[in-house]
Amino acid sequence: MNRLASATSPYLLQHKDNPVDWQEWGPEAFEEARRRDVPILLSVGYASCHWCHVMAHESFEDEQTAAELNAAFVSIKVDREERPDVDAVYMEATVALTGHGGWPMTVLLTPDGTVFHAGTYYPPTARQGMASFRQLIAAASEAWRERRHEVEGASARITEALTGQRAGQASASADAAPPGPADLEGWVRALAEQHDRVHGGFGGAPKFPPSMVLEWLLRHAARTGTQPGASGAIALDLAANTLRHMASSGTYDQLEGGFARYSVDAAWVVPHFEKMLYDNALLARVYLHWWRLTGDPLGRRIALETCDFLLHRLGTAEGGLASALDADTPTGDGGHGVEGLTYVWTPAELVEVLGQDDGVWAARAFGVTEAGTFEHGTSTLRLLVDVDAPDADPATVQRWQDVRARLRSPRAGRPQPVRDDKVVAAWNGLAVASLAETGALLDRPDLVEAARRAASLLLDVHVVDGRLRRVSLGGVAGDPSGTLEDQGDLVEGLLALYAVTGERRWSDASSELVAALLERFWDVGTGLSDTPLDDPDPLLAHAGTRRPADPGDNAYPSGVAAAAGALLSWAALSGDATARDVAESALAVTARIAATSPRFAGWGLAVAEAALDGPREVAVVGGWDDSATSQLWQVALNGTAPGLVVAVGESGAPPAVPLLEQRGTAGTGALAYPCRGMVCDLPTSDPEVLRRFVRRPG
Helix, strand or coil: CCCCCCCCCHHHHCCCCCCCCEEECCHHHHHHHHHHCCCEEEEEECCCCHHHHHHHHHHHCCHHHHHHHHHHCEEEEEECCCCHHHHHHHHHHHHHHHCCCCCCEEEEECCCCCEEEEECCCCCCCECCECCHHHHHHHHHHHHHHCHHHHHHHHHHHHHHHHHHHHHHHHHHHCCCCCCHHHHHHHHHHHHCCECCCCCCECCCCECCCHHHHHHHHHHHHHHCCCCCCHHHHHHHHHHHHHHHHHCCCCECCCCCCECCEECCCCCCCEECCEEHHHHHHHHHHHHHHHHHHCCHHHHHHHHHHHHHHHHHHECCCCCECCEECCEECCCCCCCCEECCCCCECHHHHHHHHCHHHHHHHHHHHCCCCCCCCCCCCECCCCCCCCCCCCCCHHHHHHHHHHHHHHHHHHHCCCCCCEECCEEHHHHHHHHHHHHHHHHHCCCHHHHHHHHHHHHHHHHHHEECCEEECEEECCEECCCECCHHHHHHHHHHHHHHHHHHCCHHHHHHHHHHHHHHHHHCEECCCEECCCCCCCCCHHHHHCCCCCCCCCCCCCCCCHHHHHHHHHHHHHHHHCCHHHHHHHHHHHHHHHHHHCCCHHHCHHHHHHHHHHHHCCEEEEEEECCCCHHHHHHHHHHHCCCCCCEEEEEEECCCCCCCHHHCCCCCCCCCCEEEEEECCEECCCECCHHHHHHHHHCCC
16 A cells, blocks of 8 residues: 555655555554565655656556565655655665665665665666666565575675775764865865866766855855965856856756756756756855855846745745756646756747747847757757846847746746745755845845745744754644754854844844754764754664765755854854854864865865854944944945854844844944954944955955
């Protein structure tokens, strides 16, 4: 019997009508495997994963395949976005055994949860040297019945090898130190050797938007300055070249904003069409920070359009932000959908909507060709005319704006991709930071209000009995506990929201979350853990595969890096020495990864730039409605120094954070108190003096 009908994960619900007897991850499934004396098939994916849908359609919806699977296995389906701890443990095994990872992830387990086989996608029939899915389950079932000792021996060897690998990583991390200035400069120069000068980005196809690396590069430029030949100038050039190419590419939605997950080619022409909340939350903030550092109007436009995409396409009725839009668009014929159907165009379709002259112009402007750049003669939209340069032709800009507006309506009338409506605490925390900062810096109070709504949902729904839950759906919290990533990214968002509003609800909540992080996710002996130390999953622990923390970034900041950034900012606002010490110890882990692969440590390196620059603190004190206070506050928020934190309070009011204590105006009007490295300058009411402080390289 399929038991997914009561699941809260949209991904699991997509499989509730499969003939496979799916169960959710939990003790009941493992107990059934022991009782029946059969192995476990663990299938891990997520709702917007194209190849997850393909394998489901080919195998999990097939009656004969399901019958064979049900007879010989207990089948468990896991949403990797809901249970990143389960995903991380078994992805480690998959990569170790196959040399690569990805989704769908297909893992065969003994009834105690240890791995004896791991892979990813399996086709319905054997092809190109790859076994079919039915061949896999038949061979595994036969081995389990007839050669049990071989299966259990292989499982024990895999577990032993993974345990040894993790012990070696822990030993290496224990000997590491946080990144220093010379380290960061060297890694920038090393990264430059991997840069694609022609198309932007790093490496070849498939090419992912390197949001966290770009944030690091911008912070490095801000900290060190951009003198010709210096590492800061190199960093800014790498970031700017990549940001410009991505903004004009097929990976960016040229009609309504928002970035697709990745490009299948090195030139960013054809995307994998799924759109993820975490990508867009991170990229909106990166483009905003690029604009803040350089004044480039392209950064301003992309930041605003991406934030608008977040609200219009991912906003939920409860005030949160949904996880993703699917890569595939349903066609209504019961199939598994067509990739890109919503987004691609032919020249004839453009002429039909826009008329002959504008249609032909739009085809040239957006790179839509008769042969097509995608499939079946269709093309993705790219932007091949410059509309953001100061000397851009006003007539061209106006025509581009008009054509975009006229194309949106017919595209909205096409079938649309399915949305994964679950709200993930970590990714919403990242979005809160982006919306709050973009709204405050670019005079969009509606974006700040959206950040408030999302933050309120997270605090009101996701915090249950004082403990953070990872996901919710329809305003109801799911069972999975919040992870280190959730704790860190939520604090990141709340502190950004506090900085732009001065509202103490957000600073108070940050204080409580930081205390919980240090109490439940950190041990003085073993460091940070991705999962709560006081609430371990016994199934993972029993399998012998539980690990403390994954230090490398994936598609979003690792829990270790997210926690380090949150703790560092909170320490600057509060003076919490333990928080700063834990942050710096976490950065030592980042150093180990960056020494060989800086591309996979971007968020940690961005935090390392903040650690070297700061703490750089500004406390603004005055009247809420006073123009002088507002001016100083806005100058502080426009600061580019990576280690900067901003607190604002009303003169005479109880301080929301310790940084505001003993700060007054002495009857002189609004004042800003600038401090750096535990040393304070004289308070100032001069915006220009403050501007130099918050934008001065370190």
